[in-house]
Amino acid sequence: MESLEEKISLIDKTRVPCHVAMIMDGNGRWAKKRGLARGDGHMEGISTVHRVTKFSSDIGVKYLTLYAFSTENWNRPDDEVATLMYLIGWAIERELPELLANNVRIHLLGDIGRVPAASRERLDYAVSSTAHCTGLQLNICLSYSSRWEITEAARRMAREAAAGKLDPDAITEQTVAGHLATAGMPDPDLLIRTGGEERISNYLLWQIAYSELYFTDVLWPDFTNEEYADALIDYQGRERRYGKTSEQVAAE
Ligand code: IPE
Ligand code: IPE
Ligand code: MG
Numbered sequence: 001m002e003s004l005e006e007k008i009s010l011i012d013k014t015r016v017p018c019h020v021a022m023i024m025d026g027n028g029r030w031a032k033k034r035g036l037a038r039g040d041g042h043m044e045g046i047s048t049v050h051r052v053t054k055f056s057s058d059i060g061v062k063y064l065t066l067y068a069f070s071t072e073n074w075n076r077p078d079d080e081v082a083t084l085m086y087l088i089g090w091a092i093e094r095e096l097p098e099l100l101a102n103n104v105r106i107h108l109l110g111d112i113g114r115v116p117a118a119s120r121e122r123l124d125y126a127v128s129s130t131a132h133c134t135g136l137q138l139n140i141c142l143s144y145s146s147r148w149e150i151t152e153a154a155r156r157m158a159r160e161a162a163a164g165k166l167d168p169d170a171i172t173e174q175t176v177a178g179h180l181a182t183a184g185m186p187d188p189d190l191l192i193r194t195g196g197e198e199r200i201s202n203y204l205l206w207q208i209a210y211s212e213l214y215f216t217d218v219l220w221p222d223f224t225n226e227e228y229a230d231a232l233i234d235y236q237g238r239e240r241r242y243g244k245t246s247e248q249v250a251a252e
Helices: 004-010 027-033 038-059 071-075 078-101 117-129 146-162 173-177 225-236 246-251
Strands: 019-023 063-070 105-109 137-144 190-193 212-215
Touching: 004 225, 027 038, 038 063, 038 078, 038 225, 063 071, 063 078, 071 078, 071 137, 078 117, 078 137, 105 117, 137 146, 146 173, 190 225, 212 225
Parallel strands: 019 063, 019 190, 063 137, 105 137, 190 212
Antiparallel strands: none
């Protein structure tokens, strides 16, 4: 098996995906396997967030979008929701100096108003204090679901149309994209889901129209930089045709 350095050397640095999205799944099962509480799995998962953020930044990924908590996750037991909300605020506060040192800008995507005030304040502080950072753009999807996001976009477009600021006949795909939480950002090139499930779970449905999907059985706390490098190598071996033929793509 190749070392991390060998794997990194196999990655074409000129073709690193601009935008990588991740569904960070498997914390609960990781904890259960060890006889630990689910919260311990989430805690361990934070180390993986730290690793993949640094690795993304170092390898030249421009946008990293992480699914931290879905709209549907509000239906989990109260104590787990409380633990997750607390950990997210705690982790962002702890990571902030290093994020700043690495020029990482934080964006929050989701219905943040539902997040308890103590965590929200920490998150808002991280967003405002990294607003000048021009390196990796780190999107944290929190209280997020794609259908929530698309519904919000529809509502805003309808309001603008009713106010006479948007002509319905002039609505294009770009107009819709511009009303999503990811407005102004490129679509993900690569979506990685850990934890073995091969589903999307209400994540970035519009944005992943042409993303390459990569599923791994590795549980999120066990997702190492080696596994991440494997995903990037796999991605680089794929031909993105966008509906065209292989011959057309080769001629371009
Ligand atoms: C992902 O891990 C983290 C969140 C959804 C917040 P899970 O908590 O879903 O872990 P599993 O899927 O139960 O193992
Ligand atoms: C998806 O994981 C959401 C996050 C990773 C935050 P889940 O564990 O909630 O997904 P499902 O419900 O099993 O599909
Ligand atoms: Mg899960």
